[in-house]
Amino acid sequence: MTAIDPIAAEIAEVEAIVARARTAQASFEINGSQAIYDRAAQAAAWAIMEPSRNKHLAELAVETTGLGNVADKITKNHRKTLGLMRDIADAVTYGIISDDPETGITEIARPIGVIGAVVPSTNPGATPANNIINALKCGNAIIVSPSPKGVPTCETLLGYIYAEFDKLGLDHDLVQMIPGRGSKEKTQRLLEIADLIVVTGSQNNVRRAYTSGTPALAVGAGNVCVIVDETADLAAAAQKIAASKTFDNATSCSSENSIVVLDAIYDAFMAELAKAGGALITDDSKITSTLWVKGHLNPRAIAQDAAPMIEALGLTGEVPADTQFIAVESNGIGPDFPLSGEKLSRVLTVYRAYDFAAAVATTRKVQLHQGAGHSVGIHTKDDTRPLTLANAIPTSRVIVNQAHTFATGGAFNNGMPFSLSMGCGSWGGNSIDENLHWKHFIQSTKIVREIPPREPAVEDIFGEYWAQVGK
Structure with a gap:
């Protein structure tokens, strides 16, 4: 009897999860609308903000990670999520998002696909919720890879999200997580086959994300x-x-x-x-x-x-x-x-x-x-x-x-977008220098039409330069 390779089995498990996410996301997009995307984001937000759930998630996070305190995690779960919902309330993430007759360009919002999100044990409820809300608002599916200590909180959060999804008839496979205590092999495979990777926390995971071959949004260390x-x-x-x-x-x-x-x-x-x-x-x-x-x-x-x-x-x-x-x-x-x-x-x-x-x-x-x-x-x-x-x-x-x-x-x-992931620019080895927010979870297709030509004369461009230094 041939022994089962445990690493191969873990990789196959991740591939199956991503496949289900792709199917769910395709349907979400094909049958989507701004109202559907908005409701999905609201469902995920209420899953963590509903007071009794928030309290349980905060207590579970402290109990299982040994980090932080319950009262402040309740505040964080509430305020970070409420602020994010304020930020995205009027954001247009479906259909035509701009139509400029002067340039002849019409821009259409498009989801990225399947988001892979690696999240830390310091915020095992608030950070995945933030990523999940942004992903759904923009028509994506998302797979969360929690830290080992963050698994119980993440599992509970997803259970609450599914309860809200059931009220709307939304597919559970739009929001999934890497099951069990996780492993480097599981996380690595997610990094490799998702359409976009978002990493908050371990700088080792940040480096792996940027070398995975998948577009990545990863943030630097604070001090x-x-x-x-x-x-x-x-x-x-x-x-x-x-x-x-x-x-x-x-x-x-x-x-x-x-x-x-x-x-x-x-x-x-x-x-x-x-x-x-x-x-x-x-x-x-x-x-x-x-x-x-x-x-x-x-x-x-x-x-x-x-x-x-x-x-x-x-x-x-x-x-x-x-x-x-x-x-x-x-x-x-x-x-x-x-x-x-x-x-x-x-x-x-x-x-x-x-x-x-x-x-x-x-x-x-x-x-x-x-x-x-x-x-x-x-x-x-x-x-x-x-x-x-x-x-x-x-x-x-x-x-x-x-x-x-x-x-x-x-x-x-203040005017900063609500986020738990702060980009650090080239100084911190990151691709973004702003707070991670909904605009990072969307892309667009441009329809480009012909317009009257706007070709300048060479003299218009170089006249002042020639006057200063000569031809």
Whole structure:
């Protein structure tokens, strides 16, 4: 009897899932309309936003991943999904999307096909929901590949989506997931045979996506650095940084990992940060020795509530009882100084800077070490400084006077699209430098008609150039 190759069986399983998705998507497109696409997106959104389901998904996510906290995941599931639904409410994703008599071009919206989405354990409900909604809004089918710890949450989410689909008569095969705990072989095959790959999370998966041969939208690592200058509202800045740093136990790639505080207001700002729950540690070796174990982040400290994190760091009794996060002074930046990188915990590295130019230089150095292209922030009343920062730093976003975690991925009080995946441009090795949103899940066919010619004379193009340098 011939033994069954388990890897071959896993690959065949993925191929069968993709085949079913292709069949479902073809029918979805052929029989589609804007109303059908909109209803499908609404069904997926309500599946995660309905309060009892949202609560269960949040509880399940924390229970099975050990990351984040329930209250904040409920907020994240609700606000990220509601914001996305606001963003796509009036988007035209079916039929003619533009018709320009001047150019003679009529543009018709077309789905991409089958989307493969690799999603992280940090947001096992909100991130797949975001991708699923965008995919359905644009007429696609989608297959989600969750992290092993995220499987139970993803399975439950899909069950809720199917319950909503049944109310509309929609095919379950429009939204599927790679079953079981997953494997590199399963994920790799999905990367190879989907029509578009969306990857959030592991930078190893990002690299695999970009080398898979399939068009890919993958996002870079975060390592947010925020400047607090001498003109800032110090109390407001401290409250915003504290709220952002502690939200969902710093699981977000947009969580502040470092702040750079100008000397002129350093003591005053640190006093405000203490009022907001930040305990200052001046000996960075004390944190480095406990936040990392054998070269890896301590699992007892990452994405945990304040009390267990403080215990894991050996700080019980050394910090105030109401401490919500640790602020640790440091000078070093680079591979030999792990505090200058992403920490996925309620630990905030603090740098001092003599003046604004020095603060910009420190921020640039941090970003070039890790997190290039993602985002930086500034708390200031000087309207010129965000522009200075934007021109000096390899970054796609400069967040001004806001709680970074809440602002970067879209907020109701700024104009960024709601998303859980932030493109980092060429700086972060990404194909996009904007928040992943619905426009990335659609393509178009152009009907091109003849128009009166618009051929310029050579003199019209080169006249000023010739006048300056001659022919």
